[in-house]
Amino acid sequence: MTTTTTSAPEIQGAGPEKQGLSQGQIVRKRFIGNAAAIASLVIFVLILVLAFSAGGFMGIPGWWKYTHNEVNDLINGGRPTLQLFPFNFGEHPFGQDRLGRDTFAQTMRGVQISVLVMFIIGIVGGAFGVVIGASAGYFRGWVDTVLMRLTDVVIVIPLIILAAVLGQMASRVVASNLQPLALGLMVGLVVWTGLARLVRAEFLSLREREFVDAARIAGASSTRIIFRHILPNAVGVIIVFVTLSMSSAILLETSLSYVGMGVKAPDVSLGLLISQNQEAFSTRPWLFWWPGMFIVAICLCINFIGDGLRDAFDPRQKKFSAKRARDVVARRPGPAGPAKEL
Numbered sequence: 001m002t003t004t005t006t007s008a009p010e011i012q013g014a015g016p017e018k019q020g021l022s023q024g025q026i027v028r029k030r031f032i033g034n035a036a037a038i039a040s041l042v043i044f045v046l047i048l049v050l051a052f053s054a055g056g057f058m059g060i061p062g063w064w065k066y067t068h069n070e071v072n073d074l075i076n077g078g079r080p081t082l083q084l085f086p087f088n089f090g091e092h093p094f095g096q097d098r099l100g101r102d103t104f105a106q107t108m109r110g111v112q113i114s115v116l117v118m119f120i121i122g123i124v125g126g127a128f129g130v131v132i133g134a135s136a137g138y139f140r141g142w143v144d145t146v147l148m149r150l151t152d153v154v155i156v157i158p159l160i161i162l163a164a165v166l167g168q169m170a171s172r173v174v175a176s177n178l179q180p181l182a183l184g185l186m187v188g189l190v191v192w193t194g195l196a197r198l199v200r201a202e203f204l205s206l207r208e209r210e211f212v213d214a215a216r217i218a219g220a221s222s223t224r225i226i227f228r229h230i231l232p233n234a235v236g237v238i239i240v241f242v243t244l245s246m247s248s249a250i251l252l253e254t255s256l257s258y259v260g261m262g263v264k265a266p267d268v269s270l271g272l273l274i275s276q277n278q279e280a281f282s283t284r285p286w287l288f289w290w291p292g293m294f295i296v297a298i299c300l301c302i303n304f305i306g307d308g309l310r311d312a313f314d315p316r317q318k319k320f321s322a323k324r325a326r327d328v329v330a331r332r333p334g335p336a337g338p339a340k341e342l
């Protein structure tokens with residue numbers, strides 16, 4: 001009787017092409033192999049380059065000649081001058097509002113503010129979620145009880161209401177040019193609950209591993225064990241969760257600005273542009289569609305990037321390949337020799 005064995009790389013889903021690669025190289029190779037994620041990353045970068053180069057940022061002037069709050073004479077009733085065949089940007093490619101302000105400049109500024117708030121929410125919420133979840137999962141006991149009950153209290157309160165209240169409080173005590181930063185900071189303080197629960201579960205599992213016991217025996221402090229030994233092993237799920245939560249963050253910022261609880265004039269965001277121009281939807285739809293299209297494009301790009309990172313970090317998210325399966329079967333030794341192709 002002949003016993004058929006399977007090599008370790010086949011069991012783990014790591015083919016011969018991945019042998020000898022580090023974990024980081026394998027993750028990078030998987031992510032690069034995801035066409036949807038790479039295309040979304042390229043589109044998202046192009047959107048950022050267009051927005052920040054056209055409108056300028058932090059005192060650096062952009063290449064577009066109009067600013068988002070500059071009032072001009074109406075040209076052709078404010079209709080868009082953008083032409084595709086033949087391509088021509090025109091004087092006001094996205095049109096003008098009823099006051100003559102350039103919609104392209106307003107949309108680019110809206111993209112800047114919305115993306116800035118999104119990144120601040122992701123960074124602040126991610127930091128709070130990691131610290132609270134790591135502390136609860138590592139120390140357990142009364143620390144876990146207190147932190148998880150705090151998490152439950154925050155979860156019970158509707159997110160949009162809590163974010164609106166904190167955003168309004170922050171906008172009253174800071175200058176107008178710092179309102180987007182304050183809004184992102186305040187909202188980031190209430191969106192960490194899901195990540196905290198996820199990190200806690202990861203730490204409860206990882207703290208029982210042998211390398212953690214070895215670090216304790218070597219005299220490593222709890223802080224060193226958390227940040228140098230356990231956290232690097234949980235960084236995959238953290239990156240994926242934060243990336244996907246950024247898509248929800250930009251929708252939350254859009255919702256707050258739409259109801260007047262987010263970014264306020266004289267600054268603009270994509271949600272505020274939609275709110276200001278909703279009454280002109282039937283007469284000047286371009287004022288509504290351009291900000292909406294950029295919101296959809298950014299959210300889709302972030303979601304596809306997050307899906308690509310999830311597939312790259314999780315070896316179980318491996319697509320089935322019929323060719324690879326046939327190759328594995330053909331390489332297996334057996335009493336009748338290699339399997340024949342059908």
